[in-house]
Amino acid sequence: MNKRSRFLLILVVLAVCFVCLWPSVKWYFLTPKEDQSLALGSREKIRDYAHELAAEDVRQLISDARADTQEPVDAKFKPVIKVAKKNYKAMKKPVPSVWTARAFLDAFPSEADILSYIEADYRDRILALKRTQANSVKLGLDLSGGMSIVIKADLEAAVQSQGGTITDMAAFKRDAMNQVMETLTSRIDRFGLSEPVIRRQGEDRIYIEIPGAADSDRINSIIMGKGILAFHMVDNDATNQFLQYYAQFPTSTFDSEYNLLNPDIIPSGTQVMGYYVKDSYGIDERRGFLVIKSEPGLEGKHIKNVETHSDRYGQPAVTFSLDSEGAQIFADLTANNVGETLAIVSEDKIKSYASIRQAIPNGQVEISGFSAEEAENIKAVLRTASINVPLELESQQVIGASMGDQAIRQALWSLIFGLAAVFVFLLIYYKGAGINACVAQILNMYIVFSILSAFNLTLTLPSVAGMILTIGMAVDANVVIFERIKDELKLKKGREAAINAGFSHAFWAIMDSNITTFIAAIFLSILGSGPVKGFAYTLAIGVASSVFTALFVSRLLFDFNTDVLKKKTISISWRIK
Structure with missing residues (x-):
């Protein structure tokens, strides 16, 4: 050469x-510690944090507009001001020379509209930092501190709980482990812990690595707790009234933990719960809210076999069977609520919902009206209840x-x-x-x-x-x-x-x-x-x-x-x- x-x-x-090295330099030397801490949080926590910050900003803008403040809005709104300029031009109005709070709010048709743009700006900035961290050199637990856990799934106990009805043992164990992985990921992400490493080890073990400071008692209670799957009736009238209220007051309906600030807006004996679907990243994404009865109509422990197939119209469907006690409970529930909506709730999230077309007296349930991918997701959710996999904490190491x-x-x-x-x-x-x-x-x-x-x-x-x-x-x-x-x-x-x-x-x-x-x-x-x-x-x-x-x-x-x-x-x- x-x-x-x-x-x-x-x-x-x-x-x-x-x-290749720039993400590491940017993350470790150019990103403030508080921003690092925020980006290391779970995606659900980031989503809630961005919404709360945006809601607080909108409340402040409304307060400044009512006070007719003539000071320009904060420079952090610069990306959203670009959208506001386009809106003014679309409305054929002169673009303000000074962006006061009132001028800024007048660029958007509703409070919810400006909220979505500000929230998107916060979300994009935080997720950009998360992508930077993902592309940088990672520090192992021996350097960064944290907690590593090895959990053993008792697959034999899961097999025995099925009472000899298993036809494909390998497929059953695979589904059981997938269900455990899904449940653990959902629990850790829901409680806002730093995004963990969760991977399979061998046939029946799962390795979890949680970087940063770790409260071992709290994490163990999250990981080893039992998920509860249940069927709840949806109060359709209360849901419609709530959604109208939420559309009118999006910034003053919930607190930062999504608890209602005013519980009187829904009937007693009900609760508001988010409806979630998997996004392109495999993370639960909230698509809306439903008002459901607080008391479950049917507990998931009664579910036995769950399968997917095509119904008589060739559309994807999910079928499951119930034990004798569950069949009687479900028969009464469906007979009394024909035309109403039934929600499947797991880990305090609505995973799916469907209308009750007719009474179901024999304990053989079929639900349809969704895509093939959604059918597989519902099948996985239902198997969370039908497959009972005891978990055992095999080893735990905490590094301060x-x-x-x-x-x-x-x-x-x-x-x-x-x-x-x-x-x-x-x-x-x-x-x-x-x-x-x-x-x-x-x-x-x-x-x-x-x-x-x-x-x-x-x-x-x-x-x-x-x-x-x-x-x-x-x-x-x-x-x-x-x-x-x-x-x-x-x-x-x-x-x-x-x-x-x-x-x-x-x-x-x-x-x-x-x-x-x-x-x-x-x-x-x-x-x-x-x-x-x-x-x-x-x-x-x-x-x-x-x-x-x-x-x-x-x-x-x-x-x-x-x-x-x-x-x-x-x-x-x-x-x-």
């Missing part, structure tokens, strides 16, 4: 690495935030002292050539962190150990090259000839040693688990990066001194002039 191609390759690599901060400091000092010791050795022993090696080492760390960020890998203490080992590997490559160059200088070769020969002769020696290390790292990543994988990944990345910096970056610096600075000799040893 010629010098120009080598230079362009290095520029491309450094540019790509900058793009102070321990994480201490670990970070120790890891940083280890890297700094390691690099400093290497730099001192290179500069003293190899003189001017040592500068090239030091620059290559810095770029080596830069590339390693960039690749970690690009692949969203987690940085742990074993990963830091892998980096420190990489420093030694990178020094080894530079030492081999420098010693070969010194051998060529002893043969009285000129600067350029000695550099070319030194790099050429050192190439395979460097490749042999690093390829064997890379293979070992690959096997460690395949056969190891947890911290071993982190060490292996970092080592493999570091090996590849150190080879690149030693053979390309260091070589480019030698060529720069030769061609641009016109140096005739090499400062590489105290004994060779």
Whole structure:
């Protein structure tokens, strides 16, 4: 490869690495701590937070407008002011020179309209930070602090609870574990904890990792609690009246926890509950509100088998059967409420609702009127009640935030002292050539962190150990090259000839040693688990990066001194002039 191609390759690599590393730099160094804390919250918590902030802003704007305040609105409304300008132009009204609260409100047809735009602005900003965090290097629990839990699902007990009615054991266990994963994710997200890592381990275990400060008692009560699925009758008249009220007073209907500020707006014995569907991210998204009877009409414990199929019109449908007690309860419930609406409630969320067309006396229930995807979602919800999977807390580890901060400091000092010791050795022993090696080492760390960020890998203490080992590997490559160059200088070769020969002769020696290390790292990543994988990944990345910096970056610096600075000799040893 010629010098120009080598230079362009290095520029491309450094540019790509900058793009990959930018999210980490932005997240850890340019994002305030309070914004980080907000972005790390669950998506549902972010949604509620954005709504509450927007509602408070609208209330303040209305108050300022009534007081006829002539001060311009806050600069934070700048994105929404762009929408307001378009609305004024659409209404063929002159755009105000000063955006007072009254002028701002007059740009929108209703209070709900301006609320939605302000809420969308808050939501977009917070979710943008969440995307930045998702693309940055993650800190493991040993660095950031937090809590890790391993939960065992008793699948045998779940099988026994079905009373020998299972035809496909593998499918049943798969559905049971999917149901447990769905329930745990919903519970943790609902209680507003930091977005967790939840993944399967083997056939019947689930690993949960919750970063940050963790209240172990509270989290255990959330995770190990039992979800309750039930059927509630919907009060259609009360629902219509409530929706009219909510459309008129969207900012003063609920508090921040979505409790009614005025309980008298709905009849006694009822409650307002959100109706949720899965959005494109797999997160429960609230699509509206219904007023339901507080007392459940049928508890989910009576549900037995749940299946999806096509009804007689070829439309997707969900069928389920009830035990004898549940069949009698449901027969009475449907007979007394023909034409009314029945809601399926789980984890304090309405998952689905349907109209009762006729009395259902035999305990065989069919519901339809939705898409195939919605049918599968309803099936999963109903199986939450029909499949009873006992959960057992198998292990739990809590790492305090102070321990994480201490670990970070120790890891940083280890890297700094390691690099400093290497730099001192290179500069003293190899003189001017040592500068090239030091620059290559810095770029080596830069590339390693960039690749970690690009692949969203987690940085742990074993990963830091892998980096420190990489420093030694990178020094080894530079030492081999420098010693070969010194051998060529002893043969009285000129600067350029000695550099070319030194790099050429050192190439395979460097490749042999690093390829064997890379293979070992690959096997460690395949056969190891947890911290071993982190060490292996970092080592493999570091090996590849150190080879690149030693053979390309260091070589480019030698060529720069030769061609641009016109140096005739090499400062590489105290004994060779």
